Amino acid sequence: MQSTPDGCKFSFEKDLANTQPLTASSQTRLAKVMELMAANPEASCILAVYRQKVIGIATRSDLMRVIAAQADWPKLRLSKVITRPVMTVSATEPKTLTSLLQQLEQHRISHLPVVDGQGNLLGLIEQNRLMQKLLHQHQQYRSPLQHQRTQQLAEITLKIRQSLHLKDILQTTVDEVKRLLDADRVLIYQIFPDGTGKTTREAVASPYASILDIAFPEEVFPEDYQALYAKGRVRPVADVHQLESGLSDCLVEFMDELQVQSKLIVPIVQPMNPSVGETSLSKQLWGLLIAHHCRNPRQWSDFELDLMQHLAGQISLALSQGQLLEYLEDRVELRTAELTESNLALQREIKERQLVEAALRQSEAQLRLITNNLPVLIAYVDSNQCYQFNNQVYEHWLGESPQTISGKSMKRVMGKAHYEKVKDHIVAALAGEAVSYESELTFQGGRSHSVSVTYIPHIEPHSRPHKEVSKKNNRNSKRKSKPQVKGFFALTTDISDRIAIERMKDEFIAVVSHELRTPLTSIHTSLKLLATGRLGELSDDGQQMLEVADENTDRLVRLVNNVLDLQRIDSGEVTMDTYACDTAKLLDQAAEAMQTLAQQHKIDLQTQAVSLSVWVDPDYIIRVLTNLIGNAIKFSSSGHSVRLTVEPYLPHAAPSSKSNSKQALFCVQDYGQGIPSHKLAVIFERFKQLDSSDSREKGGTGLGLTICRKIVEQHGGSIWAESHPGQGSRFYFTVPLSRAQA
Amino acid sequence: MPSKRVLIIDDEVSIQKVVTISLKMEADWSVMAASSGKEGVQLAESHRPDVILLDVMMPGIDGIATYEALQENPVTQSIPVVLLTAKTRTAEKQLFQKLGVAGVITKPFPPLALASEIAKLVHWSL
Numbered sequence: 001m002q003s004t005p006d007g008c009k010f011s012f013e014k015d016l017a018n019t020q021p022l023t024a025s026s027q028t029r030l031a032k033v034m035e036l037m038a039a040n041p042e043a044s045c046i047l048a049v050y051r052q053k054v055i056g057i058a059t060r061s062d063l064m065r066v067i068a069a070q071a072d073w074p075k076l077r078l079s080k081v082i083t084r085p086v087m088t089v090s091a092t093e094p095k096t097l098t099s100l101l102q103q104l105e106q107h108r109i110s111h112l113p114v115v116d117g118q119g120n121l122l123g124l125i126e127q128n129r130l131m132q133k134l135l136h137q138h139q140q141y142r143s144p145l146q147h148q149r150t151q152q153l154a155e156i157t158l159k160i161r162q163s164l165h166l167k168d169i170l171q172t173t174v175d176e177v178k179r180l181l182d183a184d185r186v187l188i189y190q191i192f193p194d195g196t197g198k199t200t201r202e203a204v205a206s207p208y209a210s211i212l213d214i215a216f217p218e219e220v221f222p223e224d225y226q227a228l229y230a231k232g233r234v235r236p237v238a239d240v241h242q243l244e245s246g247l248s249d250c251l252v253e254f255m256d257e258l259q260v261q262s263k264l265i266v267p268i269v270q271p272m273n274p275s276v277g278e279t280s281l282s283k284q285l286w287g288l289l290i291a292h293h294c295r296n297p298r299q300w301s302d303f304e305l306d307l308m309q310h311l312a313g314q315i316s317l318a319l320s321q322g323q324l325l326e327y328l329e330d331r332v333e334l335r336t337a338e339l340t341e342s343n344l345a346l347q348r349e350i351k352e353r354q355l356v357e358a359a360l361r362q363s364e365a366q367l368r369l370i371t372n373n374l375p376v377l378i379a380y381v382d383s384n385q386c387y388q389f390n391n392q393v394y395e396h397w398l399g400e401s402p403q404t405i406s407g408k409s410m411k412r413v414m415g416k417a418h419y420e421k422v423k424d425h426i427v428a429a430l431a432g433e434a435v436s437y438e439s440e441l442t443f444q445g446g447r448s449h450s451v452s453v454t455y456i457p458h459i460e461p462h463s464r465p466h467k468e469v470s471k472k473n474n475r476n477s478k479r480k481s482k483p484q485v486k487g488f489f490a491l492t493t494d495i496s497d498r499i500a501i502e503r504m505k506d507e508f509i510a511v512v513s514h515e516l517r518t519p520l521t522s523i524h525t526s527l528k529l530l531a532t533g534r535l536g537e538l539s540d541d542g543q544q545m546l547e548v549a550d551e552n553t554d555r556l557v558r559l560v561n562n563v564l565d566l567q568r569i570d571s572g573e574v575t576m577d578t579y580a581c582d583t584a585k586l587l588d589q590a591a592e593a594m595q596t597l598a599q600q601h602k603i604d605l606q607t608q609a610v611s612l613s614v615w616v617d618p619d620y621i622i623r624v625l626t627n628l629i630g631n632a633i634k635f636s637s638s639g640h641s642v643r644l645t646v647e648p649y650l651p652h653a654a655p656s657s658k659s660n661s662k663q664a665l666f667c668v669q670d671y672g673q674g675i676p677s678h679k680l681a682v683i684f685e686r687f688k689q690l691d692s693s694d695s696r697e698k699g700g701t702g703l704g705l706t707i708c709r710k711i712v713e714q715h716g717g718s719i720w721a722e723s724h725p726g727q728g729s730r731f732y733f734t735v736p737l738s739r740a741q742a
Numbered sequence: 743m744p745s746k747r748v749l750i751i752d753d754e755v756s757i758q759k760v761v762t763i764s765l766k767m768e769a770d771w772s773v774m775a776a777s778s779g780k781e782g783v784q785l786a787e788s789h790r791p792d793v794i795l796l797d798v799m800m801p802g803i804d805g806i807a808t809y810e811a812l813q814e815n816p817v818t819q820s821i822p823v824v825l826l827t828a829k830t831r832t833a834e835k836q837l838f839q840k841l842g843v844a845g846v847i848t849k850p851f852p853p854l855a856l857a858s859e860i861a862k863l864v865h866w867s868l
Contacts, residue, residue, distance in 0.1 A: 517828035517849045517850055518754050518757065518828055518849060519754075519756070520849075520850050521757060521760070521828075521849040521850035521851065522754065522756035522757055522759075522760050524850045524853060525760035525761075525764055525850070525851070525853035525856075526756075526759075526760050526763075526853075528853035528854055529760065529763050529764060529767060529853055529854075532767065532854070534767055535763070535767075557850050
């Protein structure tokens with residue numbers, strides 16, 4: 001130990017300096033730095049070093065500020081936070097504790113790294129530790145008064161540091177300064193950004209007046225003074241009335257009002273608000289710590305100056321911490337509000353989802369109720385031909401529950417033999433085609449049922465073809481334009497009953513055709529023979545009765561024939577014997593066949609035919625023509641004409657034609673009463689004559705037009721009528737031209 | 743044309759009667775009638791008619807079996823047979839044609855044109 005002027009000697013290594021300060025490379029990420037800080041709770045700072053040289057320093061507060069302000073702080077490097085250059089102290093140069101403390105306070109720093117002659121880091125002097133040391137030395141070397149004061153200073157410092165609340169810190173400071181210095185009034189004068197200020201904290205001895213919350217006139221504290229204080233000026237005034245105190249008259253007057261004899265002013269400066277983002281070096285004048293002595297003038301000692309400065313420094317620190325705290329609290333509040341809001345939003349979303357799910361569940365339950373109670377097998381099959389859904393009917397009919405079928409392939413569920421029969425339909429459905437077919441299905445118990453099966457493809461709605469123009473991509477675009485089939489719905493209806501009924505109907509009609517026709521033949525023939533009169537003359541009344549019986553037997557024969565014909569066409573039993581025929585000849589044959597009837601009704605049959613080759617069964621087409629001509633004659637007044645035409649036709653104008661190839665258009669036109677528009681659409685349906693009385697009056701059966709429609713449709717043509725009441729009607733039908741002509 | 747002799751084989755007596763009168767009136771043909779296939783074959787063998795009208799639907803031996811019996815008999819096999827039927831099914835008609843009959847007449851037939859219809863089928867001129 002060496003003797004120093006003030007008798008304080010120290011050794012950096014042993015006593016004062018922390019020889020193992022926390023260090024890191026300046027490139028260390030803050031995430032790592034904060035881990036180090038957390039592992040060393042005692043460390044108040046971290047040093048950035050390079051090859052044992054200190055290049056920067058970051059205090060815990062510095063780090064906290066960055067963490068609070070930057071969301072991406074863990075990625076930042078220590079170099080972004082450190083203050084540099086760093087003031088250091090050489091271990092080889094002798095220093096007193098006081099000079100070290102002065103150096104710290106002068107530069108407003110709290111840490112001083114110790115380096116050797118080469119500038120290598122040896123240790124770190126911290127302000128707290130230095131002060132403890134000073135206190136200890138004062139206890140050893142100073143007078144009892146000084147010792148007491150030093151101890152008090154340390155006590156105040158500790159007291160101040162105990163609270164984080166600025167209000168408490170300020171009040172403690174004024175109270176303690178007043179007590180320690182035995183001052184009459186100690187106040188904290190806060191300066192606002194507009195240059196005005198007021199006393200915000202005060203400790204005042206009786207009988208002196210409180211100046212709390214009194215606004216000082218601006219002249220009392222002009223701007224240039226503020227600038228001086230901002231730079232750290234300390235102003236001890238022993239006697240306000242002395243000329244050398246240099247106070248203006250108005251200020252002296254003001255002092256007199258407050259009974260101030262002597263005063264000591266130290267500035268309280270603070271770093272800029274961190275949230276504003278200014279650097280930590282720019283400082284501003286926050287206020288003043290002022291001690292008044294009112295009893296008499298007073299010479300302020302160095303210690304008192306030191307004390308005031310030190311406490312102003314503590315306030316400054318507290319201010320910056322308070323600000324940081326406030327800022328952090330604001331952030332926490334903001335973040336809490338954000339979290340609360342997002343929490344509420346989340347809860348709302350959860351509730352909405354729950355409602356949607358409940359609605360879905362309900363809708364699914366309804367759907368299940370419907371699908372399970374329809375007497376139809378309903379299934380959904382995916383693109384791998386595996387069942388994804390089956391209704392409960394599968395269990396009732398086939399004895400296999402939907403649960404056991406689900407996920408299994410159709411082949412496995414149907415059995416290989418049945419699968420092979422329907423495989424083509426499945427493939428077609430998965431190619432996007434709606435398929436219907438009839439098949440046999442073995443129900444549980446082994447009974448075979450006739451079923452009608454429909455596959456409805458499930459096509460992805462967004463799989464529209466991409467419009468690619470490039471020739472290069474033609475192949476690709478073709479592949480893309482294929483519809484994406486996700487699977488298909490399979491509906492299977494048991495049609496055994498329908499098939500059985502159809503069979504019964506067929507049998508019934510077969511029986512009727514024999515059992516009804518045989519007696520009808522006898523009646524019909526007998527009446528015809530009687531009507532010739534060659535079997536004996538009848539009275540006039542007898543002859544009339546005979547004619548009535550004869551006409552109605554004719555009608556009955558036609559009706560029975562038509563019923564049977566319709567049934568035969570409906571059942572698909574009739575196969576058209578089609579070959580190339582000439583339209584003009586067909587029209588002539590039909591006209592010739594109807595000539596007798598036309599003459600009976602005094603109707604002129606006019607024919608205008610183009611010779612075209614059509615692909616038809618001539619017997620059936622003549623039957624259609626004679627039926628239409630017969631109707632036209634019956635519904636025309638005597639003396640009128642009926643026009644028959646045939647011409648080439650392009651079918652796009654036909655209301656219900658399905659074919660696009662060229663056709664021949666036949667037309668039978670009359671000039672009779674016409675057909676009301678609402679009847680036009682239904683006259684081709686069974687028993688839909690204009691009214692039932694027409695049927696009796698004109699001797700029709702109500703089936704003629706229906707048979708015509710069936711025949712034309714069997715040829716791939718269409719039939720329709722156009723009419724204006726009072727202006728007659730036109731009946732059109734089309735048939736395909738033979739291949740050579742089409 | 744000399745008067746023709748016709749054999750009608752039909753279980754319906756009313757049909758026998760109207761056919762008899764119709765053919766007599768229209769063409770002055772003489773008609774003999776049988777009510778069953780068996781009786782018909784016997785009459786055909788004993789009287790050798792010029793044409794046989796044969797009903798298809800008959801109890802016991804039906805029209806088809808009767809036709810086969812007529813064809814097997816060397817005495818009757820050359821007599822032309824015209825089937826009378828109420829059946830309208832195309833398939834049945836085609837089946838009858840294949841048997842080698844002279845023709846098929848569907849009931850109810852045109853009463854005043856029955857003779858001319860038969861003549862057409864067996865290629866007689868009236």
